[in-house]
Amino acid sequence: MKRRRNRGWVLFLLGLALLLGAWLLLKLIPDLDAGHWRVVPFLALGVGCGLFGGGAGELLAVQAMKKHPELQKQQEIAEKDERNVALGNAAKAKGYDVMTFSFGAMLLFSALMEADLALTLVLVAAYLFIQFYTLWWRFKLEKEM
Amino acid sequence: MKNRLEELRKARGITQEELAALLEVSRQTISSLEKGRYNPSILLAFKISRYFGQSIEDIFLYEEDAQ
Numbered sequence: 001m002k003r004r005r006n007r008g009w010v011l012f013l014l015g016l017a018l019l020l021g022a023w024l025l026l027k028l029i030p031d032l033d034a035g036h037w038r039v040v041p042f043l044a045l046g047v048g049c050g051l052f053g054g055g056a057g058e059l060l061a062v063q064a065m066k067k068h069p070e071l072q073k074q075q076e077i078a079e080k081d082e083r084n085v086a087l088g089n090a091a092k093a094k095g096y097d098v099m100t101f102s103f104g105a106m107l108l109f110s111a112l113m114e115a116d117l118a119l120t121l122v123l124v125a126a127y128l129f130i131q132f133y134t135l136w137w138r139f140k141l142e143k144e145m
Numbered sequence: 146m147k148n149r150l151e152e153l154r155k156a157r158g159i160t161q162e163e164l165a166a167l168l169e170v171s172r173q174t175i176s177s178l179e180k181g182r183y184n185p186s187i188l189l190a191f192k193i194s195r196y197f198g199q200s201i202e203d204i205f206l207y208e209e210d211a212q
Contacts, residue, residue: 077165082186083174 008058015052151179
């Protein structure tokens with residue numbers, strides 16, 4: 001509960017800082033629109049909104065659970081419930097399988113369409129990273145189980 | 146896997162919600178177990194068998210054909 005509240009505050013304050021930063025950048029540097037950095041304030045605005053909203057939601061949820069301890073107990077049971085965990089993992093595994101094929105197809109189309117090489121290479125790197133990360137977990141779990 | 150969970154629960158006169166709270170699982174898990182749609186982990190099977198004071202084999206009925 002305390003950890004959740006702390007995480008809520010961190011997200012809330014980080015989001016607020018990013019929103020303020022974006023506003024300051026837009027106000028204090030008027031010719032920012034012309035340069036390469038024009039995307040920065042809007043990126044900060046988008047990420048800041050997400051973090052601010054997520055943090056505020058966490059804090060409200062913690063507050064609501066403080067008033068209703070039975071709700072907190074139910075939430076904890078739902079999170080740890082073995083069937084829920086198994087369903088979540090199975091759904092993620094299915095999604096991963098589809099992602100592997102769709103990502104592969106996207107890379108192929110990207111190469112066939114002669115898209116920007118740098119972009120294609122970044123996508124290939126991300127694809128390989130995910131595949132090797134999966135393999136690494138496979139070996140790690142083989143040793144543990 | 147078939148089981149006698151519903152029968153044992155009703156014999157004790159408790160609801161699915163109450164059994165779920167006692168075993169610290171969701172009510173949906175109890176419902177799925179009773180319908181035989183979900184097979185519990187060995188830990189949950191032990192919890193259930195201890196709660197009802199019966200062996201796992203007496204509650205969960207293993208059928209080789211089901212595999």
